[in-house]
Amino acid sequence: MVSALARFRDEIADGYVLGTVRAVIGVLLGWHALSAAQELATVGYFGDAFHTPIVPEALVPSHRVYAVVLAARVCLAVMVAIGVWARPALALSAAFGLWLLLCDRNQFHHNRYALYCYALLLSLTPCDRSWRATEPSVLLPRRGPFWGVRLAQLQVSLVYLASGGSKLLDPDWRDGLVLADRIARHAHLAIEKGVPRELVELLARVDVASAMSKAAIMTELAICAALWIRSTRVVALWWGLWFHVAIQVTSKVETFTVLTLAMYGVFVTPDCRTRTLRFDPSRFSGKLAGTIVPALDWFARFEVEPWEPDDQRGHSVVVIRRDGERSTGIRAFAMLTRCLPLLFPLWAPVALLASFTKRGDLTTRG
Amino acid sequence: MAPAPGTSVPCEKRPSIRPRESPPPHGNRWSNVHRVLFAAIWVLGQLALILTANRRVDGAFGFRMFNESSTIKLTLYREIDRPGGRERVRVEGGAWTARGPDGTPRRITWYERIPRPRWVFDAEMHASYGAATQLERLQNALDYLATHVPEDDETRRFVLEVAVRRNGREPVMHRLTSPERTTNGTNGEHASNTPDSQERPAWAARDGGR
Known part of the structure; x- marks a missing residue:
């Protein structure tokens, strides 16, 4: 235990692969900031209408401050994406994002919260050594402390554990009621898109949906563990990729699929051109x-x-x-x-x- | 075949524009303590948020993805005092016309006051984050509405009927009511809890997805 902690604390590794992850996270941060800015322009400032702050109302920004924060978030996202002061920009983006999430519970979404958690953890890693628009050459040394990467990996696993665990404990999920109803309600859309009616009807059957539910729960829990074992990692990543593609095709999950697939990058072996x-x-x-x-x-x-x-x-x-x-x-x-x-x-x-x-x-x- | 001069230069051989020193393998004592401390706080904090997600009706910070497949269907009413007693009037599409404090009719919409979340009326919609979450948010919205329509000097109370179909089951009807409003032009006076609002824990317990 002590040696594992020491290894976690002292590990130094090549940070090249993290540049890719950082760039994608930057794009996602920018997408969310721009979406919020668009909403500000079209729907209006959330503080002027019904909102449910988690923090005291005094900490909710005024209209003007909110607009400035959104502009700052866009700039920070660009800095993250192109690798200019990327780590401070990641930390600030995460702080602003979490603050605004706490200002209106109605706008809370798991994928947004996960994004800001990952951004914060990524700011603790040597993710600024590659994928830089201003200085294309790789900074030497690329190696840096990897404890932040291990935390980010742990966070990915925790998300799977929480999601899979809560489904496992929910009888409606275990028995396939949730999935069967979901499929049944979206059946007409699937058929309109060309999915054979027989297939949709088959999937909506309670026994089939029950089997699929158990497979989904098993998938989340298995990925949570398999990502940590070297021999199963690549299989877990491949299976997880298709799992998320399937979710993306059948549900509205904002940027959750791209976010999770980007975070798979933190599990890539930290070496370069080996x-x-x-x-x-x-x-x-x-x-x-x-x-x-x-x-x-x-x-x-x-x-x-x-x-x-x-x-x-x-x-x-x-x-x-x-x-x-x-x-x-x-x-x-x-x-x-x-x-x-x-x-x-x-x-x-x-x-x-x-x-x-x-x-x-x-x-x-x- | 023999290897030719390489086309790509290995990372290690690339020139560095701004070389940086990596931290020494063991860092300094304080830095090491901070790393472990931060990691411990982070992990314990995340675990606490996940394990206590049940205590928050929307399960916020608990990563409970796709927790339900429930739907809701909303019907909005407003209650008006008439000479013959109180009358309940259905509000179509979230918009209604009411007499203002100056006696002139005003057109008022739900969406001006409550643009988000984007609820639709008189049509079945997905109950994002579960039925219990939606019922709580709707109750909050109704309370907010009652205190934020000063141009409506007519409505005494808003009532929302919510047909909840939880994970494909038969629909269950819930009736949410706003606080009682005064109609002397000073809107926003909260009445004491009505029997309906006192029932809130009941639906939360009955419909609570988590």
């Missing part, structure tokens, strides 16, 4: 990989280098994994889907396919 991708520039597919991979490699997983063309027959792309093993063909593609965020939704089926090759395996190593 894998190598070699491509054959004389071949179209090799050239394509040499162009696309650096553009999509937001977490700096690959060192991308061309092979010098020769007359020997070889592969267009070779991925050299962390453990030194070389992968080609479908196994190399599986590695790319695992490491490039935009291709990550494809990872599990591609990895499964790759496992059937001669040197394939079903582990999550590499």
Whole structure:
């Protein structure tokens, strides 16, 4: 216990991957600030109408102060996104956001509260060392204290634990009543969008909805734990991604999906270009990989280098994994889907396919 | 094939524009204490908020996503004193016309005073954050409305009928009432608790999603 605490307190790691997370959080902070500004312009100042402050009314900002705070939030969000004084900007954004949440309970949303929690925790991490618009070069050293990252990871797990746990304790959720009613009420919308009527009717059946409810509860609780185990982490991230995509498609959750998927970035192994991708520039597919991979490699997983063309027959792309093993063909593609965020939704089926090759395996190593 | 000169430079080899020193591996004693203290307060605080979410009707700060699939249907009435006694008048679409303190008719809408949350009348809508949350917010809104329509010198009380369908069950009707208003032009006088408002804990207990 003491050694774990000491490890938590003293851990130093590479902060490159956090730059991506910070940039997305900056965009989300900006989106919420702009939405509030739009609402101020169209609906009016919330303090002039019905509102339910959690803090004393004296702490609710006046119309003018509120407008200034919104403008400041937009500026801070831009600073976070482009990496200028990013950490103080994150902390201030979180403070302003939490303050305004406490000023009107009617505007409270879990996803907004989660965003400000994550912003605050991210401000304690070395997230300002990469993804900087003003100084594109990576600051050296990129390494920094990682205790804030561990707290952010814990926060992600706590959200899953709270959400899954509360559903588990609710008989209506466990028995599928909540999900069945939800599906039944939105059935006409799904059918209008082209979902087969038979499928919608099947999903709305209480026994099917009950099974789906249990699967959803299990998913949240399993992800909460699996994110912490190295061998199950990538599976948890992949499953969680599709879980959130499904929620996004079927519900109105503001920016919660993007927020959670962005925060998955804090679980990326904190290293930089520890894998190598070699491509054959004389071949179209090799050239394509040499162009696309650096553009999509937001977490700096690959060192991308061309092979010098020769007359020997070889592969267009070779991925050299962390453990030194070389992968080609479908196994190399599986590695790319695992490491490039935009291709990550494809990872599990591609990895499964790759496992059937001669040197394939079903582990999550590499 | 032989490797050619690289096209991308490893991160470690990139020139640094503004090099910074990382903190020493063990930092100083105070910094270390603060880290552990902050982390402990944060985690314990979050756990406390999650575990006590039941005590807040909307479960705020408890991360209870999609806690219910309930719906509500609102019908607004206002009560007016007539020579023959008190009359209940249905308010269509949240807007009504009432006599002002100067005796002239005024057009008044719910949405001017209560633009958010965006409730709709006479149509079923999703009960965001659960039925109990909506009932409490509606009661607060009704109380607010009663004290914020000085141009209505006619309405003695607002009544809101809320048909709550909790997680697909049969609808249950709830009647929320505002405080009694005076009609001498000085709106906003709260009457003592009416029997209806005293019933509030009953619906909270009956419909409480958490």
